[in-house]
Amino acid sequence: MCRYWDISLVICFSLMFVGVENMPDQMPPPKNLMYTWRTPFTLYVKWEKPEDLDPTCTVNYTVTIFEGQFQHIIQTSNNFYSMNLSNKDGLNFSVTTNPGNCGNKQSSPPISFAIPPPPVMLVRNLNCIYYSKDKMMCTWDPDDDDAQDLDFYWLHGEESVKCSSYIHENMKIRGCNITSEDFKSKTDDMFYMAIGTYKNSTVINTFRMPGPYQSVRLNKPKFTIKRNGRNLLLQTTRSGFEHLDESCFSYNYTYVKCNETTSARVNTNIHSVEYDPICKYKARVKMEFEENCGAGVIEESDEVEYGEDRDPNLPVLLVFIFIAVFIFACLIGCFVLLRRHKDDLLPKIPDPSQFFKENISNIKTSYTAPSLYEPKEEPVESLSLEPQTQLLKDHMPRTLEYNV
Known part of the structure; x- marks a missing residue:
């Protein structure tokens, strides 16, 4: 703050002492420059038209305001001007007369004044954020000599609105919640004010901050x-x-x-x-x-x-694994079926060695020759044939026997 104020003072006093005597081809400066605070935010400045001007000479004015690190340059044909400003870093104000149809005249030297910053800052590091369509929040660090009767205001149009929802920390006011439906359509800068008592005197700090949409x-x-x-x-x-x-x-x-x-x-x-x-x-x-x-x-x-990271060869590997598992499962199934039906599929064949061992053992113990074939006696019947004629009877033996 001091750096900006020192620079502003140097510029202001330089403007005040340069060109005290008007050059012949310069316009005279305005007269009786005065200012007043119409509101804690609004500075009103007025001046008088220079004297001894040709009645046909028309003039306008250049108003230059140094507001901390901001510079405002305004052209006006009026002999007054008002503007919302912050007094946090002090102010420097100058007015210059500009010729209209005044021949070859040049602009006048400026007439200036300076307004010092407040004797103390009631709040430090003020920061305001816009976090909802109708809500803003301002926070700050309290000064070491914090005023116990501190109040915080914000400028809504031409009206100063007092904070209704303070943020407290360690028994000190550290911020304010502000609500307004107008925030969603507001595009210009915001102005805030802290007011309190310091050494039995009322102190006012005013601040210019970016508009809501510049501090989202x-x-x-x-x-x-x-x-x-x-x-x-x-x-x-x-x-x-x-x-x-x-x-x-x-x-x-x-x-x-x-x-x-x-x-x-x-x-x-x-x-x-x-x-x-x-x-x-x-x-x-x-x-x-x-x-x-x-x-x-x-x-x-x-x-x-x-998702998950996977091996690019994983699908091929899975196919091989599936085929191997399938073949293994088929082999196990075949083995189970074979064991279950092995007697039907594979009849039991005697062990030749065991057969020979049994026969040799039987021969050593007792040998019985196989019995010979004994034919059975057939029944025999006697038959007698007698010839039917006498002739045959005479030539035939008396008795013929056939064994049947």
Whole structure:
């Protein structure tokens, strides 16, 4: 703060002492430059038109304001100007007369004044973030000589709104939660004020901060990976600010496929990548604001994994393993069936050696010759034949016997 104030003072006093006497071809400077604070935020400055001007000469004015590290340059034809400013680093104000149709006249030397910064800063390191469509949060570090009656305000239009929800830490006020439906449509800077008592005097600190969309803070988005046919869909769902158009964000996807890292920046919340079933995927996403929509910090998503790393020769190996297991199972089945039906499929053949051993043993103990064939006696019947004629009877023997 001191550095900016010192530089501003040098510039201001340089402008005040340069060109005290007007050169013949210069316009006279304005007269009676004065200022007043109409509100804690609004500085009102006025001056008078230079004297001894030709009635036909028209003029306008250049107003230059040094607000800490900011410089504002305004052209106006009026002899007054008002503007919302921060007094945190002090102010330097100068006005210059510019010729209209005044011949070859040049701009006048400036007339200036300086406003010193407050004697003490009631809050230090003020930081405000926009984290929802209607919510902001401002936090700060309290000064060592923190005012016990500290109040915090923010400027809403032309009205100063007092904080209604303070954040406390160690018995000290460390922040304020602010709610307004107007945040989602506000594009210009925000103004804040801290007011309190210091050494029996009222101290006012005013601050200029970037508008809501220049100080966005989004929590990490939800990130998922889903299979869709031959592709994987990397999908992001932002946490908050659903009212903003999708074109306000870009998505930086980083994914690891089989230990190979790839990045892709796209403008949609869904990104498709080719799926390889033998690879394990690890992916995350980082959202960013597009320049025309705002700026801020968005946390990176958690890393999500999908699939497993596999050997590229695994399918062939699995086929060989399956065939080997199948053949082994068939052999086991055949062996079981063979044992179950071996008597039917393979009749038992006597062991020749055992047969010979038994016969030799029987011969040694007792030998019985096989019995000879004894024919059976056949029955015999006697037959007698007598001739039917006398002639035959005479020539035939008396008796013929046949054995049958």
